Structure formats: C-alpha cells, structure tokens
Amino acid sequence: MNDASHANHAPNAMTGDAPTPGQAAASRPVIEAHDLRKVYTLGAGMEVHALRGLDLRVMPGEYAAIMGPSGSGKSTLLQILGCLDTPTSGSYQLSGEEVADLDEERLSQVRNRRIGFVFQAYNLLGRASALENVALPLMYRGVNARARRDAARNALDRVGLADRMGHRPNELSGGQKQRVAIARALATEPDILLADEPTGNLDSKTGQEILGLFDALHAEGRTILMVTHEEDVAEHTERIIRIRDGVVEASESVTQRRRPTLMPGGAEG
Numbered sequence: 729m730n731d732a733s734h735a736n737h738a739p740n741a742m743t744g745d746a747p748t749p750g751q752a753a754a755s756r757p758v759i760e761a762h763d764l765r766k767v768y769t770l771g772a773g774m775e776v777h778a779l780r781g782l783d784l785r786v787m788p789g790e791y792a793a794i795m796g797p798s799g800s801g802k803s804t805l806l807q808i809l810g811c812l813d814t815p816t817s818g819s820y821q822l823s824g825e826e827v828a829d830l831d832e833e834r835l836s837q838v839r840n841r842r843i844g845f846v847f848q849a850y851n852l853l854g855r856a857s858a859l860e861n862v863a864l865p866l867m868y869r870g871v872n873a874r875a876r877r878d879a880a881r882n883a884l885d886r887v888g889l890a891d892r893m894g895h896r897p898n899e900l901s902g903g904q905k906q907r908v909a910i911a912r913a914l915a916t917e918p919d920i921l922l923a924d925e926p927t928g929n930l931d932s933k934t935g936q937e938i939l940g941l942f943d944a945l946h947a948e949g950r951t952i953l954m955v956t957h958e959e960d961v962a963e964h965t966e967r968i969i970r971i972r973d974g975v976v977e978a979s980e981s982v983t984q985r986r987r988p989t990l991m992p993g994g995a996e997g
C-alpha cells in the first residue's frame with residue numbers, strides 16, 4: 729500500500745537506523761536528558777529557573793506519565809523533548825543524537841516525522857476545518873493532497889470525530905478540539921507521542937476513549953509521554969515521573985495499571 733505512513737519510516741539519515749515503532753534498539757534510550765536547565769529571562773533582569781538540572785531516560789516503547797505541581801516545569805520539559813524549544817544548558821539526546829548539534833533542516837525532519845505533539849492549549853488554526861488542521865503537518869512532509877486528506881480522515885476517525893471533519897475549531901466543544909489536536913499529532917504516525925494534559929479538558933467518557941487510544945498506540949510500539957494532573961489517569965501508564973521545582977523528584981513503576989473502559993468510537997474495551 730502506497731500510503732503516507734511509508735515515508736515516515738525512511739531510514740534515519742544520520743544514524744542509518746530506521747526509527748520504526750518497536751524496531752528501535754531496545755537497549756538504547758530513545759530520550760536521554762542530562763542536567764537540563766531552562767532559564768526564562770523576563771524584563772528588569774527577572775529570571776525564572778523552570779528546569780534546574782533535570783535527568784531523564786525513556787526507553788523505546790515506554791508509556792509514562794509526567795506529574796507535578798503547576799509551574800514545576802512539565803510543559804517546559806515537554807517542549808524541549810519535542811524539539812520545540814531549546815534548553816539553556818544540558819544535554820538532550822534523541823536516539824543517541826545530540827539535538828543541539830542538529831541543523832535546522834534535520835531538526836524540522838525530527839519534529840515532522842518522529843514526534844507528535846499535543847499542546848496544552850490545542851494550537852489549532854481557527855479558520856481551518858478539523859480535516860485541514862489535521863492534514864497540515866503532512867504538507868510540510870511533501871505528502872500529496874489526496875494522501876493528506878486520507879491520512880487526516882483516518883486520524884480523525886481514530887479519535888471518534890468522523891462526523892466533525894468539516895467543523896472549524898469554534899464549532900467544536902473543548903473535548904472535540906482536544907481530539908482534533910490529538911488527531912493532528914497522530915496523522916504523521918510519529919514513533920514518539922508527547923501529550924500535554926490530553927485529557928485535561930475532557931469529560932470522563934471522552935477521557936477514557938483517549939486513554940484507550942493511547943493504549944492502542946502503546947501496543948503498536950510507540951513511545952508515549954503524557955503530562956497529567958490526575959493520579960488515576962497517570963495509573964493507565966507504566967511509569968509515573970514526578971517533577972518538582974524543575975527536577976525529577978521520583979520515578980515509580982505502576983504495578984497495577986488501570987485499563988481504559990472505553991475504546992475510541994465508543995466500543996466497550
């Protein structure tokens with residue numbers, strides 16, 4: 729089948745590896761951050777130390793939750809891991825490549841092919857339909873219009889929004905917008921999914937559907953990091969990484985994983 733997902737699994741130009749979900753070298757972390765620091769400089773010499781020497785290792789195919797008080801640095805960390813922002817200092821290696829050493833072209837390849845990002849505030853284009861919003865990242869990958877539309881339809885179908893494809897964000901509920909944002913992150917079939925409070929604005933039924941979807945993506949071998957404020961949501965993952973004041977305070981395996989009670993589309997799981 730000549731679908732869009734094929735191009736996604738093109739060999740990694742720098743390492744020769746194919747970053748196909750589940751095929752990455754199991755012994756090597758997919759994410760390895762060491763002594764990450766992020767200082768935001770505000771006016772009048774004010775500084776905010778959002779990350780203060782954070783260390784983190786994530787193995788390929790892991791499904792983990794990031795928890796911590798408001799302002800502890802969770803979104804800052806996720807943006808750096810998603811290559812959307814750079815740390816002030818420290819090392820971040822993605823599959824063994826030092827991200828700071830990548831040129832702009834290679835960085836945008838990584839952003840577009842390897843990583844799917846779900847923003848805390850959706851970041852949808854207001855004038856574009858759900859379908860157009862989801863198809864947009866594929867345009868940056870040179871996927872043709874028809875394949876873009878098909879991939880976007882599939883992704884929206886997967887989050888249970890097949891009947892809302894033509895709606896613009898202001899014609900959707902908060903939970904539906906959240907699902908469009910998740911579909912957009914999935915459309916490129918990334919091997920790493922970074923999601924900032926993906927269930928934060930959802931009712932519990934829709935939240936369960938999203939967790940069911942994440943479970944399925946995890947079973948496909950994708951690496952998932954999800955920020956959440958809810959302990960019972962975090963317990964759907966394999967590991968809870970607790971952040972406080974810009975460092976990892978604890979990392980705990982989830983011994984009794986919760987299972988989603990609903991799968992996307994409303995089928996009982």
Ligand SMILES: Nc1ncnc2c1ncn2[C@@H]1O[C@H](COP(=O)(O)OP(=O)(O)OP(=O)(O)O)[C@@H](O)[C@H]1O
Nearest residue numbers: 768769776778796797798799800801802803804805
């Ligand atoms: N662009 C920015 N400029 C200045 N300070 C910032 C910026 N972004 C975040 N901060 C500050 O950095 C700290 C960490 O913010 P961050 O958004 O990472 O927290 P968070 O853990 O995601 O919180 P929440 O749970 O409320 O989303 C906060 O004190 C915040 O005010």
Ligand SMILES: [Mg+2]
Nearest residue numbers: 802803804848
């Ligand atoms: Mg945040």
